[in-house]
Amino acid sequence: MVCAPVGWGDVLILRASGKDGYNEYLYKTLGESVNSVETILLDKRELANNTDILRKIRQAEAIFLAGGDQGNYVNFWQGTPVADALNERIREGAVMGGTSAGCGILGQTYFSALEGSVTSEEALANPYNKRVAMRRNDFLKQPLLVNTITDMHYSTRNRQGRHLAFMARAATDWAIQPRGIGVDEKTAVCVTPDGNVSVFGQGNAYFLQATKKKPELCKQNQPLTWHRKGKAVHVTIIAGSVEGITGFNLTSFQSITQAKSEYWSVDSGVLARVDLR
Incomplete structure (x- = not known):
């Protein structure tokens, strides 16, 4: 990014x-x-x-x-x-x-990896696993990434589930409405000062917006449930290209062109995705 x-x-x-x-x-x-x-x-x-x-x-x-x-x-x-x-x-x-870890610390709410990496399976099974080490507002402070958690190697390493666990922790621990940006490998998310986003490369970028309702169950040693009738998190998916696709704005956190969108939710540690287009 x-x-x-x-x-x-x-x-x-x-x-x-x-x-x-x-x-x-x-x-x-x-x-x-x-x-x-x-x-x-x-x-x-x-x-x-x-x-x-x-x-x-x-x-x-x-x-x-x-x-x-x-x-x-x-x-x-x-x-x-x-x-x-x-x-x-x-x-x-x-x-x-930044790329990979360098992208991971750009958000003002972030996964620190101080206890090592964590898989989606581990994070969803227990969002308070010690490896789900979250921090907020104590490192880099990019105004466009307030309350935003970034995650990388998104599809290749199946990180969608852990990303939702990170967001669930942020919603539970800090009472915020968290956002997320997930980036596939060989893909770049480029942002202008006014918040307009262009996506370059071979993969997708994912823009996650949590609903105003917190997870139903986000506790130590219990599988995450953040269902909200299947609409816990709205996700806009922008495909990259060589020329760059301008399709999202971080200030409004909305798509500015037609884009694929989904709802993601978690029920007892199991991630579900519903395609809206």
């Missing part, structure tokens, strides 16, 4: 593991539209106080958060000057995006 286009600036890739494989690819792909591309490995919490790194973050026009283990991002960056600098760039309108 990325927000807004980039032009004539410095691109900074931040990661908590891995190497600098994006540098050459992005520089060749973006060509003359950028001045530089650099990767910084922030794999220790003490590096989050480094003045040179903070300066580069504050000077970057575009910042991309790489994949890996999002628990590392939380452990190494949350509550540090790096997080402060990233939020400064968000407020100032810099482009920011």
Whole structure:
């Protein structure tokens, strides 16, 4: 997921593991539209106080958060000057995006992965499983992603069920009406400052909106039930393309063109989907 286009600036890739494989690819792909591309490995919490790194973050026009283990991002960056600098760039309108784990921490309500990953089966069987580690409003603060939980590798890893469990926890623990954005592999969700969304690539993007009613049963060691007559969560599905399909707006959280839509619900830990088109 990325927000807004980039032009004539410095691109900074931040990661908590891995190497600098994006540098050459992005520089060749973006060509003359950028001045530089650099990767910084922030794999220790003490590096989050480094003045040179903070300066580069504050000077970057575009910042991309790489994949890996999002628990590392939380452990190494949350509550540090790096997080402060990233939020400064968000407020100032810099482009920011991420892939996989880097996308997973973009929402203001998020799955931290501090206890490791979790499958849909595990999360639906017990939404308070210790692996369903949820946090809110303590890391990145992108206004377009208030109360929004992102999830990635969506269809390939069958993550629809755990996404509903994350949203059920948010609705139960914080009394909010949560939203979700799910992204298939080889797919990009690109957002302009006014909230308009274009979906690029080979898969789909899924925009989830919970109803105003909380789950009927969301408790420790009990299977999740969030049924609401089969209409617990409304889902808009936008297919990607090479040119990009503009079909949704995050500000209104509604489709702006004809799009496939479904209702998703959970009954005793079992996910159900009803196609509306």
